[in-house]
Amino acid sequence: MKRAFAVMMSAAAVVGCTDREPANPPKLEPAVVQSTVQVVPATQTTPPPVAPAPVKVAPVTVKPLPVPPPAPAPLATIGDVKIARDQVEKLTMDSHGLNMLLRVAQVEMAKAAAEKEQIKVTPADIAAERLSTLDKWFKDANPKLSEEITDAETRNDQALVEKLRGEMRKDYDAMLQQTLTRQNMTMVEFDLLMQANTYVRKIVEKATEGKITEENVKEGFNALYGDNVRVRHIQCANMAEIAEAQRRLATGESFESVAGALSRNAQTRALGGELPPFSRQTPNLPDMFKQVAFSLDKVGDVSDPVEANGSYHLIKLMEHIAPKAVKYEDVKGYVREQLRERWVIERMKVYRDDLAKKALDGLKITDPVLAKQFADRVAQRETELKERDQISRELSRERNQAAQEKADAATKPAGELRPPATQSGSDTPDQK
Secondary structure, three states, rough: HHHHHHHHHHHHHHHHOOOOOOOOOOOOOHHOOOOOOOOHHHHHHHOOOOOOOOOOOOOOOOOOOOOOOOOOOOEEEOOOEEEEEEHHHHHHHHHHHHHHHHHHHHHHHHHHHHOOOOOOHHHHHHHHHHHHHEEEEEEEHHHHHHHHHHHHOOOOOOOHHHHHHHHHHHHHHHHHHHHHHHHHOOOHHHHHHHHHHHHHHHHHHHHHHHOOOOHHHHHHHHHHHEEEEEEEEEEOOHHHHHHHHHHHOOOOHHHHHHHHHHHOOOHOOOOOEEEEOOOOOOOOOOOOHHHHHHHHHOOOEEEEOEEEEEEEEEEEEEEOOOOOOOOOHHHHHHHHHHHHHHHHHHHHHHHHHHHHHHHHOOOOOOOOOHHHHHHHHHHHHHHHHHHHHHHHHHHHHHHHHHHHHHHHHOOOOOOOOOOHHHHOOOOOOOOO
């Protein structure tokens, strides 16, 4: 027991836990006090810091602010007033855009067809077509020169023909401008027409080469040198147009003027409705048309409306031409050339009509203004075709009725009274 107590006291003395402190306790300096918690250096417990990977930053391109485009230059000015180009272009598109588009379309279609046939067309060909067209249009502007040219052509005197044509062509530019003004056609449209005609002519000439027989030439001789008539005509699409033409003629307006304003035939319209002289044997003219033309007695007489090939005509007699005393062998070369030209022109018209139909049927227009004009044009064409069919049926019914009445009258006994025509229930063509 004593031994355990002594050990405890010794331990207390070691740690300073006695019940009596020493007289002079030692001062403890902070610097010499050591913590009992051992701190392990960081380098011995954690990995060294890793430098972050560099971040790639894309270069920033600073776009400059958009510069507004300069104001378009005016198309024209009048003092301080400026006229913008788009203002005029819109009006031009509205007034002539569709006609111009259709003419360009026909030129391109004809050009593509010619290229397919390996047919070449040069600027000289287009110039020749233009001159030939003007010769046909204006040859009767100077009847004396026109007759001299025909005589020179008959004798195959080409030098004289060119000399006389040179004299006639002096006034062509002025006459062309007047004609285009009457037809509401621009010179640009006329030039496009000449381009299309040139390509079409080349195609048709190739197709008709070698097709004219001796029999054809003899028929052509009879047509040229037999009994002929020269007439003007006004071609209309329906009886309403015929009625308007008759109304204008009744007011004293000249037949030529009315034909130029109303006729649907573009070629003869430019000539005041005049047709080349023809005989009863002339081919490619409707028989009814020829029959009525030769039935007119006096120069200046105008026929009643005549239906021929779906159109309606008024015919005015200009001249009866007596047969000419000409030997076939002397002129058959000239006749062959005239016949070839007539064949070409007739087939050109058919070809151009086909091009126009294809353009109307297949053209796809993206411009909204022209698309609307095009839709209106197609609708108008369909309406005209329906009206033409309806009027054709009505005229046919009236002709059949008149023929039946005539047959009935022939079978009735002489002296039998017939009711007046006004009680028949419908008017006859003559009454109309």
